[in-house]
Amino acid sequence: MAPIIYWMRRDFRLADNPALTACQGRPVIPVVIRDGSVTALGAAPAFRLGRAVEEFCKTLRPPGGSVILRTGDALEVLEALIAETGATKVVWNRLYDPEARDRDSKIKAALRDRGIEAESFNAHLLFAPWTVETGTGGYYRVYTPYWKAVRDRDVPAPLTVPALRFPDRMPDSETLQDWALDAPMRRGAAIVEKHLLLGEHAAKDRLTEFMDRRVARYRDDRDFLALDATSGLSEPLTYGEISPRQCWHAGWRAMVGAGGKGAEHFLKELVWREFAYHLMFHSPEILTGNWRPEWNDFPWQGDGEAAERWRFGETGVEIVDAAMRELYVTGRMHNRARMLVASYLTKHLMVDWRIGRDWFAETLVDWDPASNAMGWQWVAGSGPDAAPFFRVFNPDTQAEKFDRKAVYRTHWLHGAGARDFAAAIPRSRTIRNRLSPMIALSEGRERALAAYKALKG
DNA sequence: CCTGGAGTTGTCCTA
DNA sequence: TTAGGACAACTCCAG
Numbered sequence: 138m139a140p141i142i143y144w145m146r147r148d149f150r151l152a153d154n155p156a157l158t159a160c161q162g163r164p165v166i167p168v169v170i171r172d173g174s175v176t177a178l179g180a181a182p183a184f185r186l187g188r189a190v191e192e193f194c195k196t197l198r199p200p201g202g203s204v205i206l207r208t209g210d211a212l213e214v215l216e217a218l219i220a221e222t223g224a225t226k227v228v229w230n231r232l233y234d235p236e237a238r239d240r241d242s243k244i245k246a247a248l249r250d251r252g253i254e255a256e257s258f259n260a261h262l263l264f265a266p267w268t269v270e271t272g273t274g275g276y277y278r279v280y281t282p283y284w285k286a287v288r289d290r291d292v293p294a295p296l297t298v299p300a301l302r303f304p305d306r307m308p309d310s311e312t313l314q315d316w317a318l319d320a321p322m323r324r325g326a327a328i329v330e331k332h333l334l335l336g337e338h339a340a341k342d343r344l345t346e347f348m349d350r351r352v353a354r355y356r357d358d359r360d361f362l363a364l365d366a367t368s369g370l371s372e373p374l375t376y377g378e379i380s381p382r383q384c385w386h387a388g389w390r391a392m393v394g395a396g397g398k399g400a401e402h403f404l405k406e407l408v409w410r411e412f413a414y415h416l417m418f419h420s421p422e423i424l425t426g427n428w429r430p431e432w433n434d435f436p437w438q439g440d441g442e443a444a445e446r447w448r449f450g451e452t453g454v455e456i457v458d459a460a461m462r463e464l465y466v467t468g469r470m471h472n473r474a475r476m477l478v479a480s481y482l483t484k485h486l487m488v489d490w491r492i493g494r495d496w497f498a499e500t501l502v503d504w505d506p507a508s509n510a511m512g513w514q515w516v517a518g519s520g521p522d523a524a525p526f527f528r529v530f531n532p533d534t535q536a537e538k539f540d541r542k543a544v545y546r547t548h549w550l551h552g553a554g555a556r557d558f559a560a561a562i563p564r565s566r567t568i569r570n571r572l573s574p575m576i577a578l579s580e581g582r583e584r585a586l587a588a589y590k591a592l593k594g
Numbered sequence: 595c596c597t598g599g600a601g602t603t604g605t606c607c608t609a
Numbered sequence: 610t611t612a613g614g615a616c617a618a619c620t621c622c623a624g
Contacts, residue, residue: 272623279621281601360603409602476603515602527616528604535604582605586616593617601621608614 140164140222140304142215144229145204146237148260148377149193150337153295155258156228164304166222167197170215171208171316174237179499180321181329181468187318189376192336202303206311212244219253221308226254230261230377233414234506235421263292263381263411266418276419278521283412284405295383325465325561332467333372333502340373344384348391348400355399360473362460363544367472368403371503374410381407413507416521423520424510425491432519435592437489443575444492447482449562450549453572456536457481459549462558466549468502473539479516480530485581487588490517518589526589529582 141160145167148154157165169190178186194204207214215227227248231241241257248255259265264287270276277283319326334343347368351358358366373379384407392400416423427433438444446452450461460474470478475497482493490513497513498504514520540546548554550570559568576584 271621275622277621279601282622285623405602473603480604522601522621524603525601525617530603531605534606597624599621599623601619604616606615609612 138163139225140166142218142222142224142227143167144211144215144227145169145190145193146229146232147375148230149189150340150378150380151196151198151298152337152341153260153380153383154230154299154377155260155296156230156256157301158296158299159228159256159258160301161299163226164302165202166205166218166224166304166308167202168205168207168214168218170211171206171311172211172214172240174240175318179501179504180325181500181502182498182504184319184322184326184329185333185372185376185468185502187313187316188330188333188335189378191313192378196337198298198301199303202301203307203310205308206313206316208311208316211240212247215244215248216251218308222304224253226256228256228258231257231259232261233266233418235417235424260380261377262414263287263385263407264290264415266415269415277412277415280409280412280522283415284408287408287411288404292382292385295380295386323563328466328557328561329468329502332469334369335373335378337373337378340370340379341383343369343373344379344387347403348387348396352388352391352396352399352403355396356402357399359402360539362456362471362474362540363542363548368406371410371505371508372469375503375505381410410505410508413505413511416511417507420521423514424506427519428514428521429519429523431592432517435519436487436588438487439489440492443486444482444488446572446575447478447486447488447493448496449566450558451569451572452481452486453574454481454532454578455546455550456532456540459546459554462549462554463545464497464500466554466557466561468500470501471545473535475512476516477530477532477535479513481532483513483517484529484585485576485578487585490514490519527586529585531578531582533578 141163143156143160143165151157190204218224245255269286322329334340351366354366358364370379370384374381388400388404388407392404447461450458452458457478460470460478463474464470479493482488483490494509494513497509511520515523518524518526
C-alpha cells in the first residue's frame, strides 16, 4: 500500500492533529524539511524547533517510526521522497504567514499537476482567518468586536491520537546533529534548555495543572512579574505541541466550572493569538511596515548604542534590565514585561519597533510572526487597535505595582538569574551593573510625546 | 446611509 | 491619601 508523506512544520503532536489523523490506515512517512523558512529562523526559535522534533520522535507510536529530516527546497524534497517511496499523497497542517502560504499553495498545485494528492488542514488556529468577517464583509481591526464575533462559535472537539503504522523501510534521513540547530545559541543553549516547556506530554500536563490550580486566579495574578500565574502555553502552542482547540475546550470547561472570570480572560488571550493571525492574513504588511502609514514620519532611531544596551539589559532601568535578562536566559518573558520593555525601547529611547521585533525573533522560544508583529505595533502605537501614544509605561510605576517587593528584579539582577545570565551571554561581553539611564524617565516621556505631537501636526 | 457607543494592559495632575 | 479627569481625536463596527 502506497505510503503517505506527512510534512511537519509547527504541529509536533499526536493528539488533535488533522493531517496525521488523515494518514490512518496507510503507512506514514513524517518529514521535516530544512528549507529557507528554517534557516531564516532566529537562534532561539531554531534551537527550539530542533528540540521539538527530537521530543516528537520519542512519542511516536508504535516505536520504530521516525521523522525523516531533509534539507532543500520543499517541493524538491517532497518530489524526491515521492520518487523514493512511491508515496501518492502528501498532507500537512497549514501555516498562515505570507511566505508559507505562497510556498504551500505552489507546492499543492505542483503536486496535483503530477497526479499526487495533496491535502492541507487547519490545526494551528481556532478560526481560519477568512472565516471571520465584519457585518460589511471586511476584516476586523479592533479586538473587542473580533472577540464578540467569535466567542460563541462552535469549535470542533479535539481529535484523538490516531493509530499509525510506518513503512517497513523508512527513507534515508539526515540527523539533528547534522542540522546543528542549536549552534547559534552557543553556550546559551544549555541554559535556555532548563526553562523549556517541551513536548506534547508536558504541554498537556501544564494545561491541566493551569486549569486545576491557577486559572481561577488568572485575572488577578497574571500581571505580577514574580508569580507563575500565567498559562505558559505560548511556547508549546507555537510548535504545535498543544493545539488551540485543546486549550479552548479546557478553558470553556473551566469557565462554566470553577474557573469563572479567570478562565474567560484565558480564552480572550487565546483569541488575541487568533486576532494576530487574522490581521496578518488580511494585512500582511503588519509584519514589516508601520501599519498606520503616518508613523513613517516618526523620527525612529536606528540600531545604535541605545538598542544594544537594551538588548543586553544595560539600560540602567532595573525593571527593564531584569526583563531583558529573563528573555536571554529563559527564551521567554512575562507578558507584562514584554509591554514594558517594548514601551521603553520605542518611547523613552524612540528606537524603531522593528529593532525590538527582530531581537524578540532572535531570542524568544515562543516566537510567533503574527503575535510578535502585532504586539510591537500595538505598543509602539503604529498598529491596528493600538494603545494611544500618550499611554507611556513608566518603568518605576510598573515596578512598584507589579514587582513591589523587587523579587523579580533581585532575581535577575543579583540572584540566581544574574548568575545564569552571566553564564549565557557571549564570553566577549562583560556585565555592566549600576549603569546610569540614558535618559531620565520623565524626560524620555516628554521627548516621545513631543515627537508624537510633531507627527500629528 | 447615518448614528452613536466604544475602544487590553497608563500616567500624571489636581482637587 | 485618593479618586477623577485629561490626555486626542479618530476609527471601527453594529444596529
